Structure formats: structure tokens, C-alpha cells
Amino acid sequence: MIPDLGFPPLDSDHRHLLEMLEDLIRVAESSADADLLEDQSLEVTASLESHFAKEERMLEEVQDPSRLLHAALHADLLERMARLTGAQLTALGPLGAKDVLEAVAQDLIAEIAKFDVPAVPAILKLQKS
Numbered sequence: 001m002i003p004d005l006g007f008p009p010l011d012s013d014h015r016h017l018l019e020m021l022e023d024l025i026r027v028a029e030s031s032a033d034a035d036l037l038e039d040q041s042l043e044v045t046a047s048l049e050s051h052f053a054k055e056e057r058m059l060e061e062v063q064d065p066s067r068l069l070h071a072a073l074h075a076d077l078l079e080r081m082a083r084l085t086g087a088q089l090t091a092l093g094p095l096g097a098k099d100v101l102e103a104v105a106q107d108l109i110a111e112i113a114k115f116d117v118p119a120v121p122a123i124l125k126l127q128k129s
């Protein structure tokens with residue numbers, strides 16, 4: 001289950017990111033070629049990067065006290081995902097790639113749950129002004 005923050009712009013990003021990861025897991029499981037895995041893995045990494053940057057901007061704008069800790073969680077996930085290149089996923093084999101990608105998806109869900117929901121009203125207020 002993806003935690004619902006009650007903040008549609010981030011909630012829809014989260015659903016989309018997890019769908020992309022699930023697609024990549026399906027491709028990795030079906031022994032796809034390294035080029036296809038590489039394309040999809042780069043796409044996931046780029047989408048994660050832009051989502052994390054968006055969230056970090058929001059948290060920075062409202063000077064959220066947990067923003068540095070939260071950004072560190074982002075950096076860790078991004079680094080792990082960036083290492084999972086097409087070549088790496090191919091080398092892990094279908095089951096190994098599935099396991100490692102599922103662990104990233106689970107940790108992304110845990111990371112989403114750590115977003116500071118009490119910051120949402122301040123973010124909304126700032127966006128309206």
C-alpha cells in the first residue's frame with residue numbers, strides 16, 4: 001500500500017513512480033535485453049530525481065525541520081536506483097533483478113511514509129500566495 005499524504009500533487013507522483021518501478025520489475029523478470037532494461041531504469045531514475053527535487057524544494061520553502069533528513073533518504077534511494085543499470089540488472093538475472101528492484105520499491109514506500117505530512121498546509125498556503 002502506498003501511503004496517502006492527502007496532497008494530490010505528491011500522491012499522484014508516488015503512484016506513478018511505483019507503477020514505473022512495477023513495470024521495470026515485470027521487464028526484468030521476463031529476461032528482457034539489457035538495452036530495454038537500461039532505458040526503463042534510466043527513466044525510473046530520472047523520474048525519481050525530479051520528484052525528489054520537487055519535494056525538497058517544497059520542504060525548503062517552508063523550512064520544514066525534517067527536510068535534511070528527508071533529503072538524505074532521497075539521496076540514498078536515488079543512488080541505489082542509479083546503480084541498477086541495464087547491465088547490472090542483466091548480470092543479476094531475472095530473479096536477482098526482481099528482488100533488488102522490489103527492495104527499492106518497498107524502501108520507496110517506507111520513504112513516502114516519512115514525508116512530514118504536517119508540512120502540507122504550509123506548502124499549500126505558500127502555493128496559493
Ligand SMILES: [Fe+2]
Pocket residue numbers: 010014051055112115
Ligand atoms: Fe515523494
Ligand SMILES: [Fe+2]
Pocket residue numbers: 052055070074111112115
Ligand atoms: Fe520524499
